[in-house]
Amino acid sequence: MGNLYRFVEPVLLFLLKRKGHSYGYELSGQLTEFALTDAEIEAAALYRTLRQLEKNGFVRSEWDSGHGGPARRLYMLTEQGEEHLDEWLAVLDHMSKSMAHFVDVARVALVEPETHEEVVAVTGGLG
Amino acid sequence: MGNLYRFVEPVLLFLLKRKGHSYGYELSGQLTEFALTDAEIEAAALYRTLRQLEKNGFVRSEWDSGHGGPARRLYMLTEQGEEHLDEWLAVLDHMSKSMAHFVDVARVALVEPETHEEVVAVTGGLG
DNA sequence: TTCGTTAGATGCAACTTGCACCTAGGTGTC
DNA sequence: GACACCTAGGTGCAAGTTGCATCTAACGAA
Numbered sequence: 001m002g003n004l005y006r007f008v009e010p011v012l013l014f015l016l017k018r019k020g021h022s023y024g025y026e027l028s029g030q031l032t033e034f035a036l037t038d039a040e041i042e043a044a045a046l047y048r049t050l051r052q053l054e055k056n057g058f059v060r061s062e063w064d065s066g067h068g069g070p071a072r073r074l075y076m077l078t079e080q081g082e083e084h085l086d087e088w089l090a091v092l093d094h095m096s097k098s099m100a101h102f103v104d105v106a107r108v109a110l111v112e113p114e115t116h117e118e119v120v121a122v123t124g125g126l127g
Numbered sequence: 128m129g130n131l132y133r134f135v136e137p138v139l140l141f142l143l144k145r146k147g148h149s150y151g152y153e154l155s156g157q158l159t160e161f162a163l164t165d166a167e168i169e170a171a172a173l174y175r176t177l178r179q180l181e182k183n184g185f186v187r188s189e190w191d192s193g194h195g196g197p198a199r200r201l202y203m204l205t206e207q208g209e210e211h212l213d214e215w216l217a218v219l220d221h222m223s224k225s226m227a228h229f230v231d232v233a234r235v236a237l238v239e240p241e242t243h244e245e246v247v248a249v250t251g252g253l254g
Numbered sequence: 255t256t257c258g259t260t261a262g263a264t265g266c267a268a269c270t271t272g273c274a275c276c277t278a279g280g281t282g283t284c
Numbered sequence: 285g286a287c288a289c290c291t292a293g294g295t296g297c298a299a300g301t302t303g304c305a306t307c308t309a310a311c312g313a314a
Contacts (some may be wrong), residue, residue: 025292034229037222042272047294070279070292086237089163092233093230098163099134099223103216106141110213123140152261169303174263197261197310257314263307269303280291 006040008037008049010088016059016077017085023064024050050075058084134163136175137215143186143204144212150191150199151177177202185211 011034015027024047050073053059058081065071068105077085138161142154151174158168177200180186185208192198204212 010233011229015154015230017233018236024294037225038229043274043292043295045271047292048270051294058296065279068280069290070277072292082237086234088235089230089233092226096223096226096230097162099219099226102138102141102161102163105221106137106144106212106216109141109200110143110209110216150261151263156299170261171263171304172302174261175301192310196259197312200263230271255314258312260311261309265306265307266304268302268304271299273298275297276293276295278292278294281289282287283289284285284287 007035007037007092008045008054010085010092011035011084012046012049012053013058013077013081016075017082018083021074021076023074025072038043053081057081134219135168135172136180137212137219138162139173139176139180140185140204140208140212142216143202144209148201148203150201152199180208184208195209 008031011031012027013029014024015034021031024043027050028043030045031046035041035125048061050061054061054075059075060078061073061075063071064074135158139154142157142161143149148177151170154177155170155173158173162168177186177188180201181188184205186202187205188200188202190198191201200244
């Protein structure tokens with residue numbers, strides 16, 4: 001589960017899925033739009049993540065130079081990459097729900113410290 | 128934002144808030160119950176996180192040896208720690224929502240690839 | 255005295271990250 | 285031509301983080 005921290009990986013996989021194919025420099029612009037945290041994504045991290053994804057077989061790439069400007073490394077999802085995105089979505093879905101639940105339980109404990117025990121008992125632990 | 132990765136920090140802060148005070152070994156048992164990911168928490172990570180929290184002024188500790196067995200380092204939240212927990216809850220709340228939204232948008236793109244452009248346009252980007 | 259449990263901690267290799275920097279193709283302009 | 289700037293993809297390195305193994309030590313039970 002590389003790069004869980006900033007969630008660069010799933011967003012890259014999704015962007016590639018949506019666009020069909022793209023390259024690092026272009027993806028770096030769209031990452032901000034879909035970033036899951038406020039933390040900025042370093043270009044270095046982006047390029048390294050793409051190479052890592054390729055090394056793991058989730059994307060493949062080819063050079064594209066017919067457009068003016070320096071050559072681009074065009075990335076696209078592999079079949080494994082689609083499955084990996086699917087797995088990521090399951091993980092993020094689960095995390096999202098656990099997180100929301102945690103926030104609920106913790107907020108109750110903060111606002112009404114004298115009644116939190118009962119509330120935790122009613123709502124149960126995290127999923 | 129240390130230890131965002133496993134979310135050890137906010138859960139520790141919450142557990143201390145709820146119990147009033149506790150120590151590493153005891154906390155390690157409850158961490159699993161409230162863990163936000165399936166990844167297991169190393170005891171080493173737990174102890175190091177507690178020391179880091181103390182270094183940053185979010186918790187304070189004192190030795191407790193009146194109980195049989197080796198002395199425990201009893202931790203409790205500081206006022207700064209309560210504020211920090213509050214900030215964490217805001218961050219997690221935001222992340223949780225962004226994540227849920229991302230999963231929604233991405234799932235639509237996966238299931239109905241031919242219509243995803245319109246759906247993305249309707250639902251907008253992430254929060 | 256030896257073993258198991260509780261409790262806290264460290265050493266180290268491997269990995270990740272952020273920052274600075276580099277290479278290189280192309281365009282505009284003086 | 286000389287230069288600045290934009291696009292595009294990277295690398296080097298110091299600093300930080302993590303996981304695993306290991307260590308110390310107090311106490312109770314056999």
